[in-house]
Amino acid sequence: MGAGSGRTEAIMREIASLRAQRDELDSRIRFFESQLRIGGGGAAPTTLPPSLSTKLDAMGAHAVSAAGGGLSPDMVQRYSRQLLLPDFGVHGSLGIADGENVELSNLHGQIMHMETYVGQPKVKSAAAACRAINSSVKVFDHHLKLKAKNALNVVRQYDIIVDATNNLASRYMLSDCCVLLHKPLISGSTIGLEGQLTVCNHNGSPCYRCLFPNPAACQNSSDDGILGVVPGVIGCLQALEVIKVASRVGEPLCGRMLNFDALSSRFKIVNKIRQRSSSCTVCGDHPDLTKDTFMMFGYDSFSQSSNSSKPPAQSLNPLPRNARITCREYKRLLDSGRPHLLLDVRPVHHFQIASIANSVNIPLNELKEKLPRLRDALSERGDDSQVAVHILRENGFPCASDVIGGLESWAREADPGFPVYW
Amino acid sequence: MHLTLEFGGGLELLLENSTKVHKVDVPIMDGEGKVAMKGLLSWVKANLIKERPEMFVKGDSVRPGVLVLINDCDWELCGGLDAELEEKDVVVFISTLHGG
Numbered sequence: 001m002g003a004g005s006g007r008t009e010a011i012m013r014e015i016a017s018l019r020a021q022r023d024e025l026d027s028r029i030r031f032f033e034s035q036l037r038i039g040g041g042g043a044a045p046t047t048l049p050p051s052l053s054t055k056l057d058a059m060g061a062h063a064v065s066a067a068g069g070g071l072s073p074d075m076v077q078r079y080s081r082q083l084l085l086p087d088f089g090v091h092g093s094l095g096i097a098d099g100e101n102v103e104l105s106n107l108h109g110q111i112m113h114m115e116t117y118v119g120q121p122k123v124k125s126a127a128a129a130c131r132a133i134n135s136s137v138k139v140f141d142h143h144l145k146l147k148a149k150n151a152l153n154v155v156r157q158y159d160i161i162v163d164a165t166n167n168l169a170s171r172y173m174l175s176d177c178c179v180l181l182h183k184p185l186i187s188g189s190t191i192g193l194e195g196q197l198t199v200c201n202h203n204g205s206p207c208y209r210c211l212f213p214n215p216a217a218c219q220n221s222s223d224d225g226i227l228g229v230v231p232g233v234i235g236c237l238q239a240l241e242v243i244k245v246a247s248r249v250g251e252p253l254c255g256r257m258l259n260f261d262a263l264s265s266r267f268k269i270v271n272k273i274r275q276r277s278s279s280c281t282v283c284g285d286h287p288d289l290t291k292d293t294f295m296m297f298g299y300d301s302f303s304q305s306s307n308s309s310k311p312p313a314q315s316l317n318p319l320p321r322n323a324r325i326t327c328r329e330y331k332r333l334l335d336s337g338r339p340h341l342l343l344d345v346r347p348v349h350h351f352q353i354a355s356i357a358n359s360v361n362i363p364l365n366e367l368k369e370k371l372p373r374l375r376d377a378l379s380e381r382g383d384d385s386q387v388a389v390h391i392l393r394e395n396g397f398p399c400a401s402d403v404i405g406g407l408e409s410w411a412r413e414a415d416p417g418f419p420v421y422w
Numbered sequence: 423m424h425l426t427l428e429f430g431g432g433l434e435l436l437l438e439n440s441t442k443v444h445k446v447d448v449p450i451m452d453g454e455g456k457v458a459m460k461g462l463l464s465w466v467k468a469n470l471i472k473e474r475p476e477m478f479v480k481g482d483s484v485r486p487g488v489l490v491l492i493n494d495c496d497w498e499l500c501g502g503l504d505a506e507l508e509e510k511d512v513v514v515f516i517s518t519l520h521g522g
Contacts, residue, residue, distance in 0.1 A: 166522035191521040194431055216487020216518050226521060257489075259430065259516060264442075268514075272495040365473075 027136050031074065034135035078134065093138035094130065095158050098122045099145030108228035146170065148295050151177045160245050162238050163187045168215055168303040175200060175208030179283045180291055186241045188234040193227050195234035195260040198253050198273070199241055201283065205254035210277040215303040230262050323389055323401045330403050331414040345388045354419045356410065367391055423448050423457050423509055427466065431517030433488065436471050436478055444470060460503040462513065487518045
């Protein structure tokens with residue numbers, strides 16, 4: 001047994017050593033590739049410009065050779081204008097985990113992606129964006145959707161975790177994972193014109209579950225939209241927190257929370273949020289969660305358990321089939337020229353973004369007041385239009401019907417050119 | 423009692439004109455001249471919330487995911503529902519965000 005484990009350790013050391021050599025080679029290859037791009041094959045500027053050498057001499061901080069463990073001349077050139085000390089900032093690696101592809105509608109908010117990467121994995125795009133800035137950066141892309149089943153294996157490879165996800169299930173999952181592996185979590189979130197930021201599970205700060213023991217009933221960003229600069233601002237601040245946690249410099253946002261309101265340009269720092277809760281089911285004194293139960297935990301159903309932001313249309317009595325028509329049936333009606341009125345019950349600003357020709361907009365919450373002559377109702381996903389048909393039928397419009405599936409189906413089945421803005 | 427109430431993280435959408443900051447005069451609700459958070463919540467629900475009150479309150483407290491701050495301090499550290507307010511206090515209600 002003892003000999004066996006000794007042999008395993010030797011092999012592990014050998015693997016680590018080989019990996020280090022490979023990383024070093026990769027780094028040199030990337031460096032020379034970047035020199036080719038910059039210099040068109042000319043002599044690589046591997047010596048410091050005289051001015052910088054003199055400055056460093058004067059500071060008593062002349063760059064030592066790479067072999068000596070300090071910064072190489074190239075590194076000094078690259079990093080000397082940053083407020084980073086030589087013993088920090090140029091080593092280590094960056095991992096990015098994501099299972100999605102870049103979409104056109106991502107570009108305004110997820111600013112590392114370029115048009116040329118639309119349709120390609122986000123992790124490839126993000127890694128390429130990092131390397132385009134600095135070809136010596138070590139970036140590892142994990143092309144997978146982080147879930148309880150695979151998160152431990154990914155997260156355990158890193159020292160600091162950044163939560164840049166966009167849904168509640170992932171937020172609880174990632175926080176629990178960080179508690180189990182004792183990793184600090186830089187938790188940032190945004191919606192619309194607001195952002196929030198805090199550092200969880202570090203220096204006694206609470207985990208996400210201490211802060212929010214029960215999942216909130218709120219919408220995700222794909223429902224609400226977002227102003228592109230807001231995730232940019234919060235993302236930069238997350239990077240700042242990473243630097244502070246990694247370098248043990250300054251005061252990370254532990255036990256504090258930053259709220260950013262873009263509309264009024266206000267940052268509010270809440271200096272006293274609750275500390276780690278001793279009764280927390282994950283990071284408390286008697287936690288329920290183990291690595292095994294974590295991997296089996298149903299985060300999707302947990303985070304939807306109290307998700308009641310919309311009164312569901314299903315709670316209404318279902319409409320009879322003769323009160324509903326499909327998009328194709330409506331298209332035929334439209335093409336036949338038979339007189340009818342198409343009512344669009346979405347909010348006014350949705351109607352202004354995109355609408356079907358000759359439809360009339362009366363938002364659902366104004367419908368009861370305005371009850372005009374109407375026949376058909378339509379909304380974005382068709383939930384509100386069913387409610388509208390109920391209202392109309394109860395108020396003397398027995399022939400009112402809703403278009404099944406709303407504009408989502410309309411765009412899919414009847415008018416592929418219809419802009420799907422939601 | 424004069425209080426400043428702020429709503430954020432989308433909670434302002436439940437109020438008239440989506441106004442975030444409200445300077446209000448809340449009537450004293452008990453015989454001792456005090457306003458506790460519990461009383462304030464029911465006053466806000468009755469007087470400020472215009473739609474979907476279930477997005478703001480659940481039972482006699484706020485719904486899960488709403489952070490409450492009294493003078494920039496988490497209300498959990500001030501007594502929660504029993505926290506007593508004073509003249510000119512600032513109470514902030516922020517819904518947690520989870521988009522990215």
